[in-house]
Amino acid sequence: MGIKQGFVAGVAVLVVSAALYAGPSGGTISGKVTYEGTPAKQKPIDMSKEPSCAQQHATPITTETVVTGPNNALENVVVYISAGAPDDSTAPGQPAKFTQKGCQYLPHVLAFEVNQTLEIANDDQTSHNIHPLPKVNREWNKSQPPGTPPISEKYDKPEFIPVKCNIHPWMHGNFAVLKNSHYAVSQGEGSFTLPNLPPGKYTITAWHESYGDQSQEVTITGSETKTVNFVFKAKPY
Secondary structure, eight states, X not given: OOHHHHHHHHHHHHHHHHHHHHOOOOEEEEEEEEEESXXXXXXXXXXXXXXXXXXXXXXXXXXXXXXXXXXXXXXXXXXXXXXXXXXXXXXXXXXXXXXXXXXXXESSEEEEETTOOEEEEEOSSSOEEEEEOOSSSOOOOEEEOXXXXXXXXXXXXXXXXXXXXXXXXXXXXXXXXXXXXOEEEOOTTOEEEEEEEOSEXXXXXXXXXXXXXXXXXXXXXXSOEEEOOEEEEOOOO
C-alpha cells in the first residue's frame, strides 16, 4: 500500500472511530422541580415492632410522601415525555431493581419501561409482602421471606402504581411504568435532564404522588438545550 493509500485508509479509520464513539446526539431538555407554599410535614416512622429494621436506622426515618430539598426543591418527581416520542419497540435488557432494606423501599419511586424486567430483592432479616396496586395492569401480591431470590415481574401497560407491604403498614413506594426511555426522577436539588432528543414537538409531564401532574410543550429544533421548570403547589396537610 502506498503512502497516499495508507493515509486515506487511516483517515477512514479515524472517521469511523469518531462516529462509533461520538454517541447519540440531539437536543436536551433540563430544568428543576420546585414547590411553593408549605408542604406537609413528614411523620417519623415507629419500627419498634420490627427490631431488626429499627436498629438499621440510628435516626428514625420519616414518611416519604413529600420529600423536599434546598431552595424549595421537590424530590421523587417523575419527569417524562408523555407525547411526541415513539414508544420503545423493545424494553431494556437490564432489570429495574427495587430493594427492601431496613423495612423501607429503595428507591421510593422506581421508574422503568413497559415490559422491562422488574426485580424486587429482600435485604432484610424479616419477611415482606409486596403488593402493588395497579388499575390497568395485572395485580399481584407476593410474600418474600429473608434469603429468598428476587421476585421477577413485568408490566405490559404504562401506569403509575402505588406499592405497599401487607406486613409492615408504613412501607410505601411507587412504580412509574413508562412507554420509552426519556424520563428522569428528580433528586435532592430537584433537577432533571432528558438528553438525546431528535427534532420535534414534545409534551413533558411531571408527576408527583401527592401533588398530581402537570405538563408543558417544548419544541426541539437541533442540538440545543431547552430549560423547562415545574412548580407544584404544596399542601400543608
